[in-house]
Amino acid sequence: MSETAETPLGQEVTRELPPRIVIPPIKGEMVHLRPATVDDLPRMDELDAYYGASRITGKDAQAERAVVHTWVRRSVAWSHGQTPDESGVGDPESRRTIAWAVLTDADHDEDGQTDAASTANVIGMIFLIDIDGWSRSARIQIVLGRDYRGRGYSRDLMPRVMTYGFAPEPVGLGMHRIWVAVPEQNTRSRSVYRSLGFEPSGTSRDALWDAENNKYQDLIVMDTLVDEYDPIRSLDAFGMHLIEDNPGVQEALSAREHSIAIQKNTVSTQTGVRVDDAAPTDAENNRDDADNARETTSADTADTSTTVEETRHNTAVAPDASSEEESNWPYGQGERKTSKEAWWRTLGRGRKRSVEE
Template identity: 40%
Template sequence: MADERTLTENIEIPQIQGEMVILRAATADEGEKLDSLGAFSRSVDTYGKTADAQRSIVASLVQRSRRWQNGERTRDEGKFDAEARGVLAWSMFAKNMDPSKDSAVDGDKNDKDDKVHDQLIGMVFLVDIDAWNSSARIQVVLGENYRGRGYTRDVMPRVMTYAFAPKPAGLGLHRIWMSVPSSNSRTLAVYQSLGFTETGVSRDALWNPFEERYKDQHVFDILVDEFDPIQSLETFGLHAIMENPGVKEALAQYEHTMEVRQRVREEIEVPLTDLSADVRGSQASQTSGNYDPYADDESRNETLIDEEDQLAGVDMPDVETIAETMAQEADLPEEHIGRKGADAGAEKKSAHQPWWRTLGAGRRRQQASNKSSGPDSH
């Protein structure tokens, strides 16, 4: 159990395919090229850090990823700490869309040539990989000219599928989270569309040196049972690539979770269905005049029989008479007397006593009223 909740000595960073991009293990040289892509432009609004700070962070993350990949993590990094944090860094390349350079057209083209023609557009990271708590933070860094073009939506679900997939196919994570400055409204919307839930706001967590004021930081997360590896792509017209690491395993685990939830729902719904049938049966009994709310109480049942004997021989008034009587009992205005008044009166009375007591009392009052207005009453 302990081995399952500690980081491995080394890790193989898998290649991940998207429809528009391809991800490969990041190198230090590729990290240095991000500057020329404008990846750190508007850094304070995008990442909550200055350009210099974000540049240093990216370089450090790539270095830590390479060391873990090569089995060179040091003791200072918490190699033997159960809650040690790991980092995985991928370079993001836009796939070559030029038909003249497409391997499908040029049969002599090999994978090495493909790498040359693919365009570096950014990086994606899994940061603070906590094996003990099965959690990690995800972050995407894109060149300025590649933002808002759908690359994040293509990349993140595929990386998350690998991260959530059970070991050894994936990392076996339970939770993925992220933090976004309040000024980065575009990214906030993207993460919400991917199924992330905002779990809190860190007030005044980030200092903006240009505006000389603090700004909030929003925290989002998603759990493995909440993540749909297929729907997260189909929402944006993308498709799952079965060759990607962890896809088959993630789908199998997700289907198992759905089966468990379905069984739980069925176990809950069956008693509810039975109860609903009992209620319908009781309502039918009430309608037929056989309803006995005190069937299990002999003393109260005798009281009910006495009341029924008193009501024997009383003619049942028509619907309008019942409605008028119930409306009057509810102290409704005259303009509400009628079907609507009957419904309102019935609702009010039913909160205090059974319907049959209301109608019984109404019949007695109606009978008394008829006698008092008859020829013998004068």
């Protein structure tokens, strides 16, 4: 019998993950994703994908390699409908994993050859791990080959994967929370995660060993919730275009239009004056804004294997810095709300919560 929980409206919602999942492909502008396979694992070694792991994720290279192998096998097992016991890798808490291979068909270095031809176009992997059906929570992590870091691939992928993760079932996973764990010294990751809407939620003191500096370091946990995360704005923050046929995008657009309609209705009710065109709502305007963002930022700055270049957070397109003229959002980016006052919640889509810090 399925475990269920009641919503505030008394509706029962299952807290069990489906026994089998169809992992969708996801399109990006620079790269695209397909479900990862066991055959992709040797390519990660060829890519030297675990180089610098202690600095990026806090694990040593051997541990990073071991968990990537486990995550891929768990993902394949779930897509085949196998239980954790049947998968051969186990999972005592039945927290599932989804693994995508990151592929590029491009010749970005203009040498006349596809960048990753030697590894069947695979340049890394991105994961949703620790997917907890009961708590509707998942962790995101990306691992790129050593020679494919710093090219901007991560900024193209993370918002699109998170959009799928937050999208309601059956289109997406229906997650309530997505989180990351970042070593204290990885300041670039923390900066860009804030641009994506993540907020620091806790610190595990001296949780990691900093091999480069021969000392312990803290592990910073950051997260964002479904009614805080703004999937369209997070793409715009990095100058990326919306791809409307990706999983979860139509639901995000619908939610945004609903929120803007609530804002218009609220203003009209309070002032007695009809408010028309309070904010653009079509995807074309989002693409126009993304084009503007491209002109004001470098297209080639990016993170290491976990995130994108910190300078993105400080440019004109970052949510905390952009002028209101460049924003087509209900709130100007210069007056960005804190996570507890996110635009979806403030406009009425989210649950009622205290906004006190």
